[in-house]
Amino acid sequence: MTTNTAPPSEALSRLAALLGTAGCMTGDQIPAACRSDASMTGQQGPVALLRPASVEEVSQALAICSAAGLCIVPQGGMTGLAGAANPGKGQVALSMARFHGVEALDATAGTITLRAGTILQQAQQQAEAAGALFPIDLGARGSCQIGGLIATNAGGLRVLRYGTTRDNLLGLEVVLADGTVLSHLNEAVKDNTGLDLKQVILGSEGTLAVVTRAVFRLAPQPAPIHSAICALPSPEAAPDLLRRAREALPLQAFETMWPSYLTLVEGLEQTRLFDETPGLAVLIEAECPLENFLETAFEDGLIVDALLAQSLAEAQTFWALREGHRIDAALPGLMNFDVSLPIGEMAAYVAETTAAIGNIDAGAAVHFFGHMADGNLHAVLHAPGADAAGLHGMEAAIYGGIRARGGAISAEHGIGTLKRDWLEHSRSADEIALMRRIKAAFDPGGLLNPGKVF
Amino acid sequence: MTTNTAPPSEALSRLAALLGTAGCMTGDQIPAACRSDASMTGQQGPVALLRPASVEEVSQALAICSAAGLCIVPQGGMTGLAGAANPGKGQVALSMARFHGVEALDATAGTITLRAGTILQQAQQQAEAAGALFPIDLGARGSCQIGGLIATNAGGLRVLRYGTTRDNLLGLEVVLADGTVLSHLNEAVKDNTGLDLKQVILGSEGTLAVVTRAVFRLAPQPAPIHSAICALPSPEAAPDLLRRAREALPLQAFETMWPSYLTLVEGLEQTRLFDETPGLAVLIEAECPLENFLETAFEDGLIVDALLAQSLAEAQTFWALREGHRIDAALPGLMNFDVSLPIGEMAAYVAETTAAIGNIDAGAAVHFFGHMADGNLHAVLHAPGADAAGLHGMEAAIYGGIRARGGAISAEHGIGTLKRDWLEHSRSADEIALMRRIKAAFDPGGLLNPGKVF
Numbered sequence: 027m028t029t030n031t032a033p034p035s036e037a038l039s040r041l042a043a044l045l046g047t048a049g050c051m052t053g054d055q056i057p058a059a060c061r062s063d064a065s066m067t068g069q070q071g072p073v074a075l076l077r078p079a080s081v082e083e084v085s086q087a088l089a090i091c092s093a094a095g096l097c098i099v100p101q102g103g104m105t106g107l108a109g110a111a112n113p114g115k116g117q118v119a120l121s122m123a124r125f126h127g128v129e130a131l132d133a134t135a136g137t138i139t140l141r142a143g144t145i146l147q148q149a150q151q152q153a154e155a156a157g158a159l160f161p162i163d164l165g166a167r168g169s170c171q172i173g174g175l176i177a178t179n180a181g182g183l184r185v186l187r188y189g190t191t192r193d194n195l196l197g198l199e200v201v202l203a204d205g206t207v208l209s210h211l212n213e214a215v216k217d218n219t220g221l222d223l224k225q226v227i228l229g230s231e232g233t234l235a236v237v238t239r240a241v242f243r244l245a246p247q248p249a250p251i252h253s254a255i256c257a258l259p260s261p262e263a264a265p266d267l268l269r270r271a272r273e274a275l276p277l278q279a280f281e282t283m284w285p286s287y288l289t290l291v292e293g294l295e296q297t298r299l300f301d302e303t304p305g306l307a308v309l310i311e312a313e314c315p316l317e318n319f320l321e322t323a324f325e326d327g328l329i330v331d332a333l334l335a336q337s338l339a340e341a342q343t344f345w346a347l348r349e350g351h352r353i354d355a356a357l358p359g360l361m362n363f364d365v366s367l368p369i370g371e372m373a374a375y376v377a378e379t380t381a382a383i384g385n386i387d388a389g390a391a392v393h394f395f396g397h398m399a400d401g402n403l404h405a406v407l408h409a410p411g412a413d414a415a416g417l418h419g420m421e422a423a424i425y426g427g428i429r430a431r432g433g434a435i436s437a438e439h440g441i442g443t444l445k446r447d448w449l450e451h452s453r454s455a456d457e458i459a460l461m462r463r464i465k466a467a468f469d470p471g472g473l474l475n476p477g478k479v480f
Numbered sequence: 481m482t483t484n485t486a487p488p489s490e491a492l493s494r495l496a497a498l499l500g501t502a503g504c505m506t507g508d509q510i511p512a513a514c515r516s517d518a519s520m521t522g523q524q525g526p527v528a529l530l531r532p533a534s535v536e537e538v539s540q541a542l543a544i545c546s547a548a549g550l551c552i553v554p555q556g557g558m559t560g561l562a563g564a565a566n567p568g569k570g571q572v573a574l575s576m577a578r579f580h581g582v583e584a585l586d587a588t589a590g591t592i593t594l595r596a597g598t599i600l601q602q603a604q605q606q607a608e609a610a611g612a613l614f615p616i617d618l619g620a621r622g623s624c625q626i627g628g629l630i631a632t633n634a635g636g637l638r639v640l641r642y643g644t645t646r647d648n649l650l651g652l653e654v655v656l657a658d659g660t661v662l663s664h665l666n667e668a669v670k671d672n673t674g675l676d677l678k679q680v681i682l683g684s685e686g687t688l689a690v691v692t693r694a695v696f697r698l699a700p701q702p703a704p705i706h707s708a709i710c711a712l713p714s715p716e717a718a719p720d721l722l723r724r725a726r727e728a729l730p731l732q733a734f735e736t737m738w739p740s741y742l743t744l745v746e747g748l749e750q751t752r753l754f755d756e757t758p759g760l761a762v763l764i765e766a767e768c769p770l771e772n773f774l775e776t777a778f779e780d781g782l783i784v785d786a787l788l789a790q791s792l793a794e795a796q797t798f799w800a801l802r803e804g805h806r807i808d809a810a811l812p813g814l815m816n817f818d819v820s821l822p823i824g825e826m827a828a829y830v831a832e833t834t835a836a837i838g839n840i841d842a843g844a845a846v847h848f849f850g851h852m853a854d855g856n857l858h859a860v861l862h863a864p865g866a867d868a869a870g871l872h873g874m875e876a877a878i879y880g881g882i883r884a885r886g887g888a889i890s891a892e893h894g895i896g897t898l899k900r901d902w903l904e905h906s907r908s909a910d911e912i913a914l915m916r917r918i919k920a921a922f923d924p925g926g927l928l929n930p931g932k933v934f
Contacts, residue, residue, distance in 0.1 A: 134719050135823050135855075136726075181670050190670060192679075193647055206910050214820035214855035216635050216644060216891035218683050219899075219906040220933050221915040225646070225679030229672050246727045265588050272590075273700045276730075366668035369589050401589075401668035437670035445673075452673040456660050461675040463921035467914065479674055 034116075037094030038074055041118075044086055049124065051075040060119050063106040064166075064354075065362070065444060072099065072113035079124040081199065081207060081238045088236065089205030091118055097473050098203065100232040102174025103145065105166035107362045108442025110178070110231040110478050117476075120236060122173045128152045129239065136244045137196060137213045142173030142237045149242075158244035161188035165349045173237040179229030181438035186399040187278045188245055190438075191228065197241035198224035200234075203469040211241050226464060231440050232475040234468040249313040251278055253341035254320060257304030257331040261373035264306055267328045268369065268399055271310060274319050279311035280399040281348050284376055287393035287406075294352040297343065300331055308398075309348050311341075348395065353406055361417070363405040363424055364396070367433030372403060375427050379405075382423040387412050390420060402437035425451045441479045449480060488570075491548030492528055495572075498540055503578065505529040514573050517560040518620075518808075519816070519898060526553065526567035533578045535653065535661060535692045542690065543659030545572055551927050552657065554686035556628025557599065559620035561816045562896025564632070564685040564932050571930075574690060576627045582606045583693065590698045591650060591667045596627030596691045603696075612698035615642035619803045627691040633683030635892035640853040641732045642699055644892075645682065651695035652678035654688075657923040665695050680918060685894050686929040688922040703767040705732055707795035708774060711758030711785040715827035718760055721782045722823065722853055725764060728773050733765035734853040735802050738830055741847035741860075748806040751797065754785055762852075763802050765795075802849065807860055815871070817859040817878055818850070821887030826857060829881050833859075836877040841866050844874060856891035879905045895933045903934060 042050045051057075056075045062068025073096075078084045091098050099113040101121045113119045126143035133156045140149055146160075147167045153160040162175060164182035174180070176198065180191045188194060197212035208223065227234050258264060264282060271277050283291070285303050292298050299307065308329075310316065320332045335341035354360065367375055376394045383392045390409035396402050407420060425435050429451040435441075441449055449458060461480045466472070496504040505511075510529045516522025527550075532538045545552050553567040555575045567573045580597035587610045594603055600614075601621045607614035616629060618636035628634070630652065634645045642648060651666035662677065681688050712718060718736060725731050737745070739757050746752050753761065762783075764770065770788060777783045789795035808814065821829055830848045837846045844863035850856050861874060879889050883905040889895075895903055903912060915934045920926070 134723050179672055185669065189647070208908065208911050208914065210911065212888060213822050213886065214888060214891065215639065216820050216854050216856050217888040218633055218890045218892050218894045219888045220895055220903055220912065221680055221918055222683055223911060223914060226675055229676055269588050366670050368667050400670050402670050432667065434666060434668060434671040434673045436672045437668065438672050440672045441674055449674055454662065457662055457664065457677060458674065460662065460677060460921065464675055464918060467917035467921045
């Protein structure tokens, strides 16, 4: 870390000289999209937006910021939901959008080396063209970036089969706040040479280092996928159904929709799956036909009905319900939650939390869905008439039930700013103190994404 | 960290009072087994061996040691091969052997909570009794401990199918050097609540914290396993065979044996697989019959012969060759290596390194084998006539070829003391400096396993 502090205006001149007009924007040049992530909670625009086009430019830009004491907020595709990429007053935003593309792809070894600004969907397409599968997939695939996947340890739709971002990241290159480049673009699955630094960077939400390049493992393309939506008599039947599905099927997805969520998205998508809204709807996908499995589950009373997708288009209508892309527009001001908890606790948690929200605000509604096999529930809370105190009380109801059951307040979206005040519901004061000491080991000046996470 | 330093003798008295005679041994009471791990490179016995029987005892013992400035060397089953658990002069060894057993097992959720001193085989047996599979397996299963698996991020024989220890660890409880207990016995697959502290503890070889309890995920028991040993025309055919096997089979193992290794273990086990020693032997296991796959591979020239195991006993004879338990006794003074490198580089690396060793010492022999699918090669080097300088030259030949190919000097055994001087072949000076800052964030007094790894 450099100790001689230059004034910000001189630093901005040096950044402009380093990065050029395409790489350093100020004032009205800065696009609105870099003020807030998808949580739409950003307050201030950044003092400058940096868009470096090489690792060297990232390193030199960070060294200039560091010397001037400028705080840096790394940004990916701005699809986050926790406020982690939102710049505060006087801070510099650092977008990796200009440093994108596939640097290497080895189909035999099953590895791909990507620049941080690569859009997820582009990585998926390049892998597919080489006869392989990029193992991560999210609803935001068309705009989220590889660097953001790493900074948030993204989960998404294929965790059950392929794991989270962590499980698929082999090598990583980052730049520290002072401009030091740490390049460990390892391609091997196993590497026990000292502390595995990338593991603590994964999910650190831009507080430790800026991701520049990464090596991921590729998976073989799966066999043809069979999809079905099952109607369960109650949420309590789901853990047994999941266990059987894990044992009997090469399972790819086990996604749940609670009744109020299903009714909401059926209305938005103008469709209706079952004559009677089931106690729980589960979207199952596997690399084999599902008929026999569903028949046995029906005979044993674990499901009361099921719809098998007869085409790829029909499977996509199932996923449109589960992904619920129209919800944001339909419920302005909604709050997103993504908690994790033991699978056996989910049914009771949803029932209790729904009741608690109703007791706080009769005009509020909370809709649950998500990746049950990963122990992950999503929720959208819509409380149009609530004031700040009311919303806080509802957050407390949602997180309090998680704490009591030993779950986590964020399974995949991260902490950012929106959950920072709730972090102690999941982590002890001693753990948070250790996180701060690790932060100082990476970034002694506290310049990278200050005020986020802890 | 406590700053008032009490003299060691007073600290030893307090430790004896805390832990009792079964929990605190000194002098001749200390068993020889705690002087060295399986590398047999230990020089000094510890000044005391602590054997706490609860998390509270670990915490209080560490607080006493910390206050007295005593260095602590955590020990598991002492099956490591890098010297990481070997105590130096005046240091205290901390064994977790008395804190063992299964605390919880939830077959529906697929989780098991274990104490650090639990022997791996006991965890496997308990999981099997509950109808599930504990996903980690190593040759040392009968004596290695859960805490050691975590401290070394152990790999082993099932990484291809189930991943390393890291991929299966859900929650972790550790005690810091000053006695602070960090308990995060999370059971969910996904948890993005701040920095994931356990990830940097995994593989830290006792330098950051003492593991006390852990939550692992269980896997469903696999379908019946089919085993075969294939004879390949050359090592160069292996990457293609592996890629095909990954695509066509629910693959469980893909273990390689180079000709000199195969000849060595065939002699020790008094068996002979093929009339002519093949260019490479590969042990393949899958959850389906192998006949069709092997037939196609034979027709396409990827294999020249294959032996299908006709019984579990026959499969075990295959594994006896691959595990090579008789090698240690047959080649006294051997050195173990476990490097990782890109799969496509392995054939050339083995050929060049074997030639280089021969050039240095005509009386030396190096035998390669290992987990090709994980990018992991093992080697045993036997150079009975070599002096220290000669051995150093051979190590340089082995590690130099790895560095040139972008591999890692340890895929799973870790760094310990034996590879510490070679760490810069895999990690940059900036990375090692950051590791030291992270070490200080966990253990500011530098009391936990000093002198190991970095």
